[in-house]
Amino acid sequence: MTTQMNALVTGANKGIGLETVRRLGGTGLKAWLGARDAGRGEAAAKALRDDGLDVEWLELDVSSDDSVAAAARTLTARVSSLDVLVNNAGIAPGYVDALGPNGRYERPPSREDVADMKATYDVNVFGPVRVTQAFLPLLLASPAARIVMVSSYLGSIARAAGNGQSPNVMGYGSSKTALNAITVAFAKELSSRGIMVNAAAPGYTATDLNANKGGRTVQQAAGIIVQLATLEAGGPTGGYFDENGSLPW
Template sequence: MTTQRNALVTGANKGIGLETTRRLAALGFKVWAGARDAERGEAAAKALCNEGFDVKWLELDVSSDDSVAAAAKTLGAQVSSLDALVNNAGIAPGYVDALGPDGRYERPPSREDITDMKATYDVNVFGPVRVTQAFLPLLLASPAARIVMVSSYLGSIARAAGNSQSPNVMSYGSSKTALNAITVAFARELSPRGIMVNAAAPGYTATDLNAHRGGRTVQQAAGIIVQLATLKAGGPTGGYFDENGPLPW
């Protein structure tokens, strides 16, 4: 008899998060679609249920301590363990406004808005920490839990330093660099306890985050995330990957 596997995806009501939710559900997971907006979250979960998948909306605002704690309590009352956590929720305030007519980012670090930067870090950096810490008891109750931090190519310092054509998006990019460091920190702690923690770079994907200017589809983007969320025993931990393999930090 196969035990039901449970997964949680944050920012799951649209884009890469929604597709990741669909793909994990297609693999047999019961997926909890974390979203802060009730109307959008419920609509996304209902749509996937109508496709035949076992998906349920979970109210979750990753920027709120209270919301994250309440979500962990809600989930803990319904399941005994969590097998996969995908920290996908992310924002890039001001990014679209800074895109020029040719699609290039035109706001240099010297003109970065500190308020936007703080909001970005609250979701993209502190959010995954809040969520991972809150759901850790459920993850530890799984025999082989996996945690995926959805990062970005822009989080790679080596790529940014070695490529003058790489977009110089200080706020969003540095938030993903910090997330990469957080990935390694959690991996070091949790590896002895059987949990693999890795960062995924889904690529420049057409989503609301970039006004759908990205060149990749959400179907392409979700591939590496799902791969890392379903790693077999003996797989990597504390790594940073795209679909072609390890990336430079």
């Protein structure tokens, strides 16, 4: 067992997750890079180790009960506590196919694929619940754990209801709305135990999820995630934030 502070980031072999691992590792935390694929996960972890960071790959498929349970057992055998959990893994099946030539999302709710929605919810909603529940004993063993749910501006009902502020991405957007509700639920339960739980909106970032159409870099996107993951005592919990402050639900 080690007493070093530990952070786990899911879906972290590329994109915002990988940059979050890099940034958390740079603060002196030991970072566990959660990823489904052994080759890509270990390659990503090795690249960060080559940069001098303390990073290890952890096999973790957030859509699988068995995989999440096995990952929790593995980490429990290696560390005494988990100080940071970033539920970053997310998917948007069908999103890229629905992008028009101008890069705008062009699939209305009336043509949303229910199978795609089910797959999206399994990763984006049930995944963070599975992972948070499985790793909760390790989080409770930390004197001041932080949990960050990586949400989206598309999770804001207020923005979606506004005049053209958000594309009508029903499947992905509603999954992030549900994740925001889950954030509040866990925050209420865990606040008395010193655990802060917040949702982060990293912005429309260029990643594989949107065929790199986003206008923000992963370096910009990771900022709010790392900020919420490293909150000092007395900080907010049960909130929804971007780098400029609180967002409307």
